[in-house]
Amino acid sequence: MQANLTAPTQASERHHILDALRGWALAGVLMANMVVFIGFGYASEPERAAALGSGLNDLAELLIEWLVVGKFYSLFSLLFGIGFAVQLARLERSGEGAGRYLRRLLILFVFGLAHLYMLWMGDILALYALMGGVLLLFRRTGNRALIRWAVALWLVPIGWSALIHFAGINLADPIYGAAMQGFAAGGIDLKMSPATWFNGADYLDQLALHPTEVLLRIADLTYQMRPAKVLGMFLIGLWLGRRGLFAATPETRGLLVRTMRIGLGVGLPVAFVRAVLHMTAGESHPLRFAEEALYCLSTPLLALGYAAGFTLLWEGRARKLLGWPAAAGRMALTNYLSQSLIQTLLFTGAGLALGNVFGLAFVLPITAAIFAVQVAFSRWWLARYRFGPGEWLWRSATYGRAQPMRLARPGEVAAA
Structure with missing residues (x-):
């Protein structure tokens, strides 16, 4: 009986609003990551000017920095915290300790390392796994203390x-x-165009430099104090999950409306100023500090504003539209990893080497095309199988046995 209580979550137990929100967050992460993959993040000014649609680069960069960058990985972090609350409740009902949860995190960490070393340095899974372990320390923390800790963690950076x-x-x-030093030892001169290295090298050349890229990623995470930001959103998600605030009910509607008004009303103008500073601060230390401080103030506000607005709209006529990417959200791990693979094959020397060909204005249509394919594939797959491929592997390793994969056909009895 206890084994049943701690079995993987079944489809009937899922909160479809969370799947849908996770799907949209996945689309936002794809768009933010594509700024790097498309070549813009590394390209020199002449290379940026030579790309198709380069005349719209400034406008596109402003909109992406204002409305996208940071907000959707923060939504993912929020959803991770909500998921932790759900898992914790199930573990406590079963009388089971945290061992299975920690095993789940360990496997996620392995996924993250594989992503880092085999595809690209922008992985977030390994950090999520590490901060998920820290989150376990807050399982007995009171709700008010969770919010205080979350605020403090976003002020630390x-x-x-x-x-x-x-x-x-x-x-x-x-x-x-x-x-x-690692790049220099590999014969890479970053005083020349980094985009040539990133987009021009074939896969084996890139693979040889991935350990050095990992150092670059660690440096970036350290500079941003990203662990504190991620843990802060985890804690808010844990608070939301405990209170069931991911659904608009008569009891929660007032708080959701206030959160949306504050999150969007304050977050949007502050994030706009931050985006302008990001594009204009140059090497000025005071301006760069102002930009980074405004990021820390606006990003969690906007992420919460997005989530609250989404939840309120979900209860209205917009549910069908908002629920469109729910299947992709159910396969978030598979789709997140496949996004890196698709972009690697499209934009780097491992595939079509289309990096530096397109300006930032093309990020939105390319994102829409890739994500539409992912949603269609996810729907097709989940009509036949219980989990996405990555999710099945993750769950099977967590529970120490292969999980039933294929959905039962009419007239069949599902595998035990």
Whole structure:
């Protein structure tokens, strides 16, 4: 009986609104990551100017930095915290300890390492797994304390940024220096166009440099103090999951409306100023500090505003439209990893090498095309199978046995 209580979540237990929101978050992450894959994140100014549609680069960059960057990975973090609350409730009902949860995180960490070393350095799974372990320490923390901790964790990076820009203390510098030495040892001169290295090298050449890219990723995460930001959103998600605030009910509607008004009403203008500073600050330490501080203030507000607005709209006539990517959300791990694979094959020397061909204005239509294919594939797959391929592997490794994969056909009895 206890084994049944701790079995993987069945489709009938899922909150479809969370699947749908996770699907839209997946689309946002794809768009943000494509800024790098398309070549813009590495290209020199002449290369950017030579790309198709380059005349719209400034407008596209402003909109992406304003409305997309950071907001959707924060939504993912929020949903991770909600999922933790659900898993924790199920473990407590079964009387089981945290061992299975920790095993689940360990396997996620392995997925993250494979993503980092085999595809690209922008992985978030490994960090999620590490911060998920830290989240376990807050399982008995009261609701008010969770919010205080979340606020403090988003303020810590502001102090961290002040140390960097006004005291000259930057712990990311030695890591960045080690990465630069690794690139130099590999014959890569980053004073030349980094885009040529990223988009032109074939897969084996890229693979040889992935350990060095991982150092670059660690330096970036350290500079941003990203672990604190991720854990902060985890804690808000845990609070939301405990209170069941991912559904608009008469009891929750007032709080959701206030969250949407504050999140969008304050977050949008602050994020706009931050986006402008991001594009214009240059090497000015005061302006870069202001940009990074405004990021820390606006990003969680906008993520919460998006989530609250989505939840309120879900109860109205927009549910069918909003629920369109729910199948992709149910296969989030599979789709997240396949996004990196698709972009690698499209934009780098491992495939079609289309990096630096398109300007930022093409990010939206290319994102829409890739994501539409992912949604269609996810619907097709889930009409036949219980889990996505990545999810099946993750669950099977977590539970120590192969999980039933194929859905029962009419007249058949599902596998036990």
